[in-house]
Amino acid sequence: MNQRTMAILKAIIEEYVTSAEPVGSKTVARKYDFGVSSATIRNEMALLEHLGFIESPHTSAGRIPVEKAYRFYVNTIMDENLSNFEEEFVELSSYMEPDSFRKIIENVSREVSTYTHYASIAIIAEDGRDSIELVHVIKAGKREILCIVMMESRKTLNFMVEVSQEIPDEKLILFSKLMTEKLKGVKSFNVEETKIDFPDYKDDMAKIMKAIAAHIAEECEVDVIIEGASNLFDLPEFHDHNTARDIIRTLNEQQVLCNMFRKPGKNEITIRIGSENEIGAFKRMTTMYRTFDFNTRGMISFGVAGPLRMNYRKVLASMRDVDKLMHDMFRMI
Amino acid sequence: MNQRTMAILKAIIEEYVTSAEPVGSKTVARKYDFGVSSATIRNEMALLEHLGFIESPHTSAGRIPVEKAYRFYVNTIMDENLSNFEEEFVELSSYMEPDSFRKIIENVSREVSTYTHYASIAIIAEDGRDSIELVHVIKAGKREILCIVMMESRKTLNFMVEVSQEIPDEKLILFSKLMTEKLKGVKSFNVEETKIDFPDYKDDMAKIMKAIAAHIAEECEVDVIIEGASNLFDLPEFHDHNTARDIIRTLNEQQVLCNMFRKPGKNEITIRIGSENEIGAFKRMTTMYRTFDFNTRGMISFGVAGPLRMNYRKVLASMRDVDKLMHDMFRMI
DNA sequence: GATTAGCACTCTAGACAAGCGAGTGCTAAC
DNA sequence: GTTAGCACTCGCTTGTCTAGAGTGCTAATC
Numbered sequence: 001m002n003q004r005t006m007a008i009l010k011a012i013i014e015e016y017v018t019s020a021e022p023v024g025s026k027t028v029a030r031k032y033d034f035g036v037s038s039a040t041i042r043n044e045m046a047l048l049e050h051l052g053f054i055e056s057p058h059t060s061a062g063r064i065p066v067e068k069a070y071r072f073y074v075n076t077i078m079d080e081n082l083s084n085f086e087e088e089f090v091e092l093s094s095y096m097e098p099d100s101f102r103k104i105i106e107n108v109s110r111e112v113s114t115y116t117h118y119a120s121i122a123i124i125a126e127d128g129r130d131s132i133e134l135v136h137v138i139k140a141g142k143r144e145i146l147c148i149v150m151m152e153s154r155k156t157l158n159f160m161v162e163v164s165q166e167i168p169d170e171k172l173i174l175f176s177k178l179m180t181e182k183l184k185g186v187k188s189f190n191v192e193e194t195k196i197d198f199p200d201y202k203d204d205m206a207k208i209m210k211a212i213a214a215h216i217a218e219e220c221e222v223d224v225i226i227e228g229a230s231n232l233f234d235l236p237e238f239h240d241h242n243t244a245r246d247i248i249r250t251l252n253e254q255q256v257l258c259n260m261f262r263k264p265g266k267n268e269i270t271i272r273i274g275s276e277n278e279i280g281a282f283k284r285m286t287t288m289y290r291t292f293d294f295n296t297r298g299m300i301s302f303g304v305a306g307p308l309r310m311n312y313r314k315v316l317a318s319m320r321d322v323d324k325l326m327h328d329m330f331r332m333i
Numbered sequence: 334m335n336q337r338t339m340a341i342l343k344a345i346i347e348e349y350v351t352s353a354e355p356v357g358s359k360t361v362a363r364k365y366d367f368g369v370s371s372a373t374i375r376n377e378m379a380l381l382e383h384l385g386f387i388e389s390p391h392t393s394a395g396r397i398p399v400e401k402a403y404r405f406y407v408n409t410i411m412d413e414n415l416s417n418f419e420e421e422f423v424e425l426s427s428y429m430e431p432d433s434f435r436k437i438i439e440n441v442s443r444e445v446s447t448y449t450h451y452a453s454i455a456i457i458a459e460d461g462r463d464s465i466e467l468v469h470v471i472k473a474g475k476r477e478i479l480c481i482v483m484m485e486s487r488k489t490l491n492f493m494v495e496v497s498q499e500i501p502d503e504k505l506i507l508f509s510k511l512m513t514e515k516l517k518g519v520k521s522f523n524v525e526e527t528k529i530d531f532p533d534y535k536d537d538m539a540k541i542m543k544a545i546a547a548h549i550a551e552e553c554e555v556d557v558i559i560e561g562a563s564n565l566f567d568l569p570e571f572h573d574h575n576t577a578r579d580i581i582r583t584l585n586e587q588q589v590l591c592n593m594f595r596k597p598g599k600n601e602i603t604i605r606i607g608s609e610n611e612i613g614a615f616k617r618m619t620t621m622y623r624t625f626d627f628n629t630r631g632m633i634s635f636g637v638a639g640p641l642r643m644n645y646r647k648v649l650a651s652m653r654d655v656d657k658l659m660h661d662m663f664r665m666i
Numbered sequence: 667g668a669t670t671a672g673c674a675c676t677c678t679a680g681a682c683a684a685g686c687g688a689g690t691g692c693t694a695a696c
Numbered sequence: 697g698t699t700a701g702c703a704c705t706c707g708c709t710t711g712t713c714t715a716g717a718g719t720g721c722t723a724a725t726c
Contacts, residue, residue, distance in 0.1 A: 059705045060689050158489040233578035244577050245566035393677040393718050
């Protein structure tokens with residue numbers, strides 16, 4: 001396959017990305033300046049079809065790219081030069097300042113989905129790798145104990161425990177010290193195995209220990225943020241209501257999304273085209289995502305899901321921007 | 334309008350609820366035993382059309398009920414006897430036991446949406462009506478302070494504040510007492526106005542006070558839980574992709590949903606049919622919701638959104654069950 | 667007076683045919 | 697290697713027709 005053939009494939013793909021209609025040889029000859037006639041383009045297109053990059057829905061229609069074409073496009077012929085896109089894009093770094101961590105991710109998700117017109121998916125996961133840094137118990141009522149746990153990651157949690165009898169303040173201070181001492185460095189799932197001797201208040205303190213374990217476990221759940229799902233329904237390929245329903249279904253299955261996007265270790269942007277995705281409606285879509293691993297602080301996956309004929313350059317540019325933001329935010333990797 | 338006319342309207346509505354097809358006089362005569370011929374039904378249907386309860390899409394189609402019919406049905410002719418539905422329904426009270434409050438609501442939402450095959454919407458809102466009960470500061474690192482605030486509702490929050498210099502433990506204990514004393518009973522939005530004298534650590538403690546105000550404000554946001562949105566796309570009236578997109582859009586607008594469902598004060602189930610809803614895609618849908626007001630503990634709205642031809646009895650039964658659960662859970666109202 | 671059978675009428679959905687137009691593949695000439 | 701030209705294919709649109717469902721009206725019946 002020579003340069004021109006590749007250029008024609010590129011033209012077909014990029015035309016199809018914007019039009020969503022089968023692309024004919026005349027259109028290519030007219031809109032893209034190859035200096036050859038439509039007949040020549042036709043010969044090239046016959047070759048491309050033979051090679052399995054494009055196919056025609058029927059005899060008298062143009063050609064549409066198949067998965068293999070997009071894969072080839074992404075790997076080989078796409079140039080990442082953004083030219084005119086770049087300027088439209090609101091600098092993500094402006095989102096770094098305010099609010100909580102989750103808020104930032106939410107804002108970034110919204111911005112990316114608005115910019116790309118596809119759906120963005122963010123998964124905030126906290127693993128069991130975090131460990132306890134500090135435990136503190138305070139009297140909050142006659143028989144109510146407020147319990148605070150701070151993790152190594154500086155994440156903290158708190159909750160109330162009802163006890164069977166009043167526990168004097170000085171005892172609580174002692175128990176706080178004792179628990180911090182014994183539990184410091186303990187991973188979430190090992191809390192209940194840790195034996196601590198609490199004179200006089202054995203049962204109540206056992207209850208507290210149990211509560212600590214339960215709350216840490218609960219807090220370590222994942223959070224899924226999806227923005228711009230409705231953008232997908234503006235795309236003709238998803239107008240069919242069965243497809244639409246499948247997409248909504250898939251996007252609602254948090255567990256499935258997590259398994260899909262939480263492939264740790266790879267510190268780079270992953271692009272999955274069509275059947276390279278293993279799940280539900282994604283099999284007919286393209287997903288682009290990146291996992292950020294913050295060790296004890298957890299893990300974030302951020303991705304975009306769109307049609308096969310995704311604007312790969314534009315989405316990739318967004319992903320790189322997100323990448324940069326994450327680097328700035330955590331100064332790591 | 335006599336009894337029979339009403340019964341025929343009821344039959345038309347209930348037939349249309351299940352079939353989603355215009356209902357003809359023959360169908361009514363055949364399926365529902367009125368002991369009269371289709372010609373008689375026809376006369377009655379002409380009357381019902383004249384009264385504005387039903388209309389035909391075109392001459393040779395049957396009749397479909399309009400909003401007015403559903404309203405009349407709900408107000409007057411529907412009997413709430415559930416007969417055969419009742420048993421299928423999983424007792425919601427089984428969800429009371431485990432997990433956190435939000436989890437319970439999530440589970441209930443999922444159950445209701447599965448049972449009704451419509452979408453369920455839950456809004457958990459916490460208003461500025463809560464006040465501070467207790468403030469506690471602990472040293473978490475050399476220049477890191479862990480700050481815990483417990484509200485009157487027993488909801489607690491915590492966060493880290495970085496200070497300019499190390500503050501000794503005994504000072505922190507003193508400041509904890511001081512802040513609890515001065516801030517107890519203070520509403521979230523009045524924190525910054527409260528003047529407290531902190532000898533030697535004025536600036537750092539001012540920073541902490543500011544952080545307390547910010548975090549309370551942030552925590553008082555609303556949480557929206559939507560389950561079963563994809564159920565709606567199985568319904569023929571929502572197969573049109575524009576409608577589908579509108580629904581997704583509307584369901585994603587948290588702020589809009591909150592305004593719509595957070596009408597406080599009414600301790601009863603509200604049914605809004607079609608244009609009685611003021612917002613987006615809901616104008617062509619029926620919503621049924623109930624707001625639960627827990628005073629200082631906040632407010633929950635729970636509702637179901639479905640087509641105009643909703644199975645009103647079934648949904649109402651679910652809503653009553655949710656009602657019961659909430660009563661049991663909070664033993665109030 | 668209420669009910670009903672019967673009938674003419676209306677309108678849609680679906681089937682079928684014809685023609686258009688976009689696009690292709692092939693061939694022969696450049 | 698490129699291109700003009702042409703025959704061919706096939707989906708899409710338009711128009712026509714028919715079957716079927718449902719209606720409204722009328723006259724007969726209970």
